[in-house]
Amino acid sequence: MSEIITIANQKGGVGKTTTAVNLAASLAVAEKKVLLIDADPQANATTSLGFHRNDYEYNIYHVLIGVKKISDIILKTTLPTLQLVPSNIGLVGLEKEFYDNETRKGRELILKRKIDEVKKEYDFIIIDSPPALGPITINALSAANSVIIPIQCEFFALEGLAQLLNTIRLIKKTINPKLKIKGFLPTMYSGQNNLSKQVFADLTQHFKSKLFKSGDDEFIVIPRNVKLAESPSFGKPVILYDVKSTGSKAYQHLAQAILAS
Numbered sequence: 471m472s473e474i475i476t477i478a479n480q481k482g483g484v485g486k487t488t489t490a491v492n493l494a495a496s497l498a499v500a501e502k503k504v505l506l507i508d509a510d511p512q513a514n515a516t517t518s519l520g521f522h523r524n525d526y527e528y529n530i531y532h533v534l535i536g537v538k539k540i541s542d543i544i545l546k547t548t549l550p551t552l553q554l555v556p557s558n559i560g561l562v563g564l565e566k567e568f569y570d571n572e573t574r575k576g577r578e579l580i581l582k583r584k585i586d587e588v589k590k591e592y593d594f595i596i597i598d599s600p601p602a603l604g605p606i607t608i609n610a611l612s613a614a615n616s617v618i619i620p621i622q623c624e625f626f627a628l629e630g631l632a633q634l635l636n637t638i639r640l641i642k643k644t645i646n647p648k649l650k651i652k653g654f655l656p657t658m659y660s661g662q663n664n665l666s667k668q669v670f671a672d673l674t675q676h677f678k679s680k681l682f683k684s685g686d687d688e689f690i691v692i693p694r695n696v697k698l699a700e701s702p703s704f705g706k707p708v709i710l711y712d713v714k715s716t717g718s719k720a721y722q723h724l725a726q727a728i729l730a731s
């Protein structure tokens with residue numbers, strides 16, 4: 471059975487793409503078959519894996535509007551068990567096109583129907599979503615078994631969270647009853663920063679049962695780590711760039727926690 475996990479938070483710059491790419495890669499290194507779907511028009515997950523605009527002709531946009539099958543556009547990556555559905559800036563403006571041709575109920579399930587065609591080939595499908603609660607994110611949440619919510623350990627971290635949780639609740643009630651919150655993931659944590667500690671304390675107070683734990687029963691926190699920020703410019707997940715970095719280790723712990731759950 472494949473598990474479909476969407477990484478979502480309507481705020482930009484909180485670590486969604488970093489989490490999607492590095493969780494996907496860490497699961498692949500653990501010999502799981504993984505499909506990473508880049509559903510953000512900014513295509514940062516696609517470029518993080520070393521693909522540039524001219525390297526691929528078709529992207530998720532062509533799949534969503536029905537011009538291509540998802541299996542036609544999947545790219546191989548340097549990790550043998552990690553594959554990618556690329557995105558492209560062409561996704562912008564897509565909402566209108568794919569919403570126009572669909573009934574109200576059908577339009578939230580377009581991505582799910584496309585994923586259904588290939589999901590048996592994979593152990594995990596990880597979806598990176600855009601920084602908005604628009605149609606693409608709704609589709610990504612409607613297609614998923616669960617959602618991981620990265621929370622940046624900075625000022626305003628919890629702002630907008632109520633709105634996201636409401637959206638998740640609504641989708642669960644109407645379109646996707648099986649949707650679960652897999653967990654909240656504190657990102658860019660810095661032990662020297664009091665604000666970071668405060669955000670983490672708030673998270674443990676409100677969502678303790680929804681934080682990930684490592685094998686030794688510690689909460690999993692993604693540290694602020696320069697290797698995580700650098701690796702995309704080399705077109706590599708951090709595990710192939712600096713496997714021993716604190717950032718790489720944290721995402722490996724996250725993958726292990728998910729494999730153990």
Ligand SMILES: Nc1ncnc2c1ncn2[C@@H]1O[C@H](COP(=O)(O)OP(=O)(O)O)[C@@H](O)[C@H]1O
Binds near residue numbers: 481483485657693699
């Ligand atoms: N743990 C981290 N340590 C250092 N830099 C990070 C970390 N997580 C993300 N970044 C950097 O912060 C920026 C935003 O992260 P990103 O994953 O693209 O967020 P989002 O997808 O939510 O917009 C990127 O430049 C990324 O490289």
Ligand SMILES: [Mg+2]
Binds near residue numbers: 488
């Ligand atoms: Mg992103």
